[in-house]
Amino acid sequence: MSGHILAIDQGTTSSRAMVFDGAMKVSGVSQQEFKQHFPASGWVEHDADEIWDTVVATSRKALEAAGITAADVAAVGIANQRETVVVWDRETGRPLHRAIVWQDRRTSEFCQGLLQRDLEPTFAKKTGLLIDPYFSGTKLSWLLENVDGLRAKAEAGTVCFGTVDSWVIYNLTGGKVHATDATNASRTLLYNIDDNAWDEELCGILDVPMAMLPEVKNSADDFGETVPELFGGAIPIFGVAGDQQAATIGNACFQPGMLKSTYGTGCFAVLNTGSERVASKNRLLTTIGYRLDGQTTYALEGSIFIAGAAVQWLRDSLGIIAEAAASGPLAEQASPKEAVYLVPAFTGLGAPHWDADARGAMFGLTRNSGPAEFSRAALESVAFQTLDLLEAMKRDWQGASGDTVLRVDGGMVASDWTMQRLADILAAPVDRPSILETTAVGAAWLAGFRAGVWPDAEGFAKAWVRDRRFEPQMDEDERQVRIAGWRDAVSRTLTKHRHA
Numbered sequence: 401m402s403g404h405i406l407a408i409d410q411g412t413t414s415s416r417a418m419v420f421d422g423a424m425k426v427s428g429v430s431q432q433e434f435k436q437h438f439p440a441s442g443w444v445e446h447d448a449d450e451i452w453d454t455v456v457a458t459s460r461k462a463l464e465a466a467g468i469t470a471a472d473v474a475a476v477g478i479a480n481q482r483e484t485v486v487v488w489d490r491e492t493g494r495p496l497h498r499a500i501v502w503q504d505r506r507t508s509e510f511c512q513g514l515l516q517r518d519l520e521p522t523f524a525k526k527t528g529l530l531i532d533p534y535f536s537g538t539k540l541s542w543l544l545e546n547v548d549g550l551r552a553k554a555e556a557g558t559v560c561f562g563t564v565d566s567w568v569i570y571n572l573t574g575g576k577v578h579a580t581d582a583t584n585a586s587r588t589l590l591y592n593i594d595d596n597a598w599d600e601e602l603c604g605i606l607d608v609p610m611a612m613l614p615e616v617k618n619s620a621d622d623f624g625e626t627v628p629e630l631f632g633g634a635i636p637i638f639g640v641a642g643d644q645q646a647a648t649i650g651n652a653c654f655q656p657g658m659l660k661s662t663y664g665t666g667c668f669a670v671l672n673t674g675s676e677r678v679a680s681k682n683r684l685l686t687t688i689g690y691r692l693d694g695q696t697t698y699a700l701e702g703s704i705f706i707a708g709a710a711v712q713w714l715r716d717s718l719g720i721i722a723e724a725a726a727s728g729p730l731a732e733q734a735s736p737k738e739a740v741y742l743v744p745a746f747t748g749l750g751a752p753h754w755d756a757d758a759r760g761a762m763f764g765l766t767r768n769s770g771p772a773e774f775s776r777a778a779l780e781s782v783a784f785q786t787l788d789l790l791e792a793m794k795r796d797w798q799g800a801s802g803d804t805v806l807r808v809d810g811g812m813v814a815s816d817w818t819m820q821r822l823a824d825i826l827a828a829p830v831d832r833p834s835i836l837e838t839t840a841v842g843a844a845w846l847a848g849f850r851a852g853v854w855p856d857a858e859g860f861a862k863a864w865v866r867d868r869r870f871e872p873q874m875d876e877d878e879r880q881v882r883i884a885g886w887r888d889a890v891s892r893t894l895t896k897h898r899h900a
């Protein structure tokens with residue numbers, strides 16, 4: 401029984417744990433939501449203790465559901481919401497503030513200041529990222545400025561900074577290990593993705609004492625072992641990756657040119673560019689896909705903030721559907737004559753626009769527009785945004801121009817209507833895997849591979865199973881008309897339009 405893997409997927413709205421058996425099949429699952437704190441407009445926080453409590457509770461329940469004990473588990477793998485910042489006391493392990501979540505926009509003005517100082521090229525060159533409140537660096541600066549005594553303690557080396565993976569590792573190991581992996585480090589604005597090291601100049605600009613930073617390891621590495629009291633025995637932690645990178649691995653996108661897109665609350669498209677670090681000219685991110693044995697695999701990433709969240713808006717704010725699954729069947733009833741578009745810039749627009757101040761808008765409404773058209777517009781917006789990302793990727797890198805098949809995952813891909821519309825708008829096939837929980841699978845692969853109980857990348861890629869391929873069916877003229885309508889809607893939503 402000893403070849404099991406415990407995968408922890410610590411996400412933005414819930415913590416999940418999955419146990420996989422030696423044959424890579426799921427044998428136990430547990431999930432728990434936790435509270436979202438919105439202390440001010442545009443601010444989003446999590447209670448770091450609650451994150452930790454839900455990680456332990458779901459891990460224990462998943463082990464129980466699988467009917468196994470710690471002795472049966474070969475290794476733990478962790479995937480996590482990225483960029484979110486936690487600071488805690490190195491001695492006591494107590495968090496010194498609530499975690500500031502990736503969605504939090506409080507450092508918008510601070511970022512504007514960095515842009516005015518023309519610092520974006522310096523950050524982009526070294527980190528592959530852009531200046532935006534999304535990333536960890538400016539959130540950490542905010543904490544150092546605003547939490548009483550934090551800077552002095554950070555300079556004295558008595559506090560730790562970490563993304564959520566570091567916080568979970570620190571607690572799993574009883575405070576013995578303060579570490580992260582290269583994928584998570586690459587989202588902070590502090591990490592040089594060429595040198596594979598924290599960058600002194602960038603830390604200087606953001607005024608971050610380097611003594612508070614975690615050690616950066618490979619994605620499959622030795623991250624210590626869990627304290628025996630937690631699960632009834634020590635288990636080595638062998639795999640760590642940011643959740644979008646873990647999903648890329650879970651979808652077996654190991655070859656340059658392979659591409660996955662995850663549709664959860666937001667949408668994140670990640671394109672494997674191999675050992676080539678492609679600098680985007682179209683405001684995509686260059687990031688670390690994974691690092692194995694010191695070898696970095698790079699990726700281009702497009703991040704969209706609203707995908708499934710638009711479906712939640714239909715359900716919770718408009719009340720036109722009772723549950724998310726009703727959105728596809730409702731969209732199917734929309735009149736083909738009604739050209740209604742939703743630009744879901746509820747929290748600004750991400751890639752490739754990066755317009756933090758844009759806000760959502762609907763276009764093309766008539767007296768005949770109703771719930772069905774709203775639902776179609778919400779689901780279609782996800783397809784149009786994906787098209788924008790993929791076109792930017794193709795402009796950035798020749799390797800993306802082949803017959804790319806998009807592999808998808810995340811809660812929203814359960815919707816057949818949305819997946820068909822995605823294939824139609826992309827004019828390219830879309831492959832849905834049999835396991836939609838690819839994030840957990842990716843974390844499990846990193847841990848299982850290092851533990852020697854899962855196959856290597858090649859063997860794992862062969863074991864990847866497709867549930868269904870969606871082939872494009874839309875007439876090309878109709879497609880072009882719809883895309884033109886979307887582009888017009890976006891251009892009217894961007895703030896540069898409003899200010900013109």
Ligand SMILES: Nc1ncnc2c1ncn2[C@@H]1O[C@H](COP(=O)(O)OP(=O)(O)O)[C@@H](O)[C@H]1O
Pocket residue numbers: 411412413414663664665666707708709710711712724725726727728810811812813814815818
């Ligand atoms: N059948 C469906 N059709 C459309 N959207 C769906 C469907 N099922 C779930 N969703 C959307 O998917 C999202 C949940 O996906 P999930 O991967 O669990 O997200 P996250 O990890 O970001 O919490 C929700 O926003 C929900 O509205």
Ligand SMILES: O=P(O)(O)OC[C@H](O)CO
Pocket residue numbers: 410411412413480481482483502642643644664665666
């Ligand atoms: O927790 P998720 O699945 O919404 O993913 C969040 C991303 O990691 C943010 O960059």
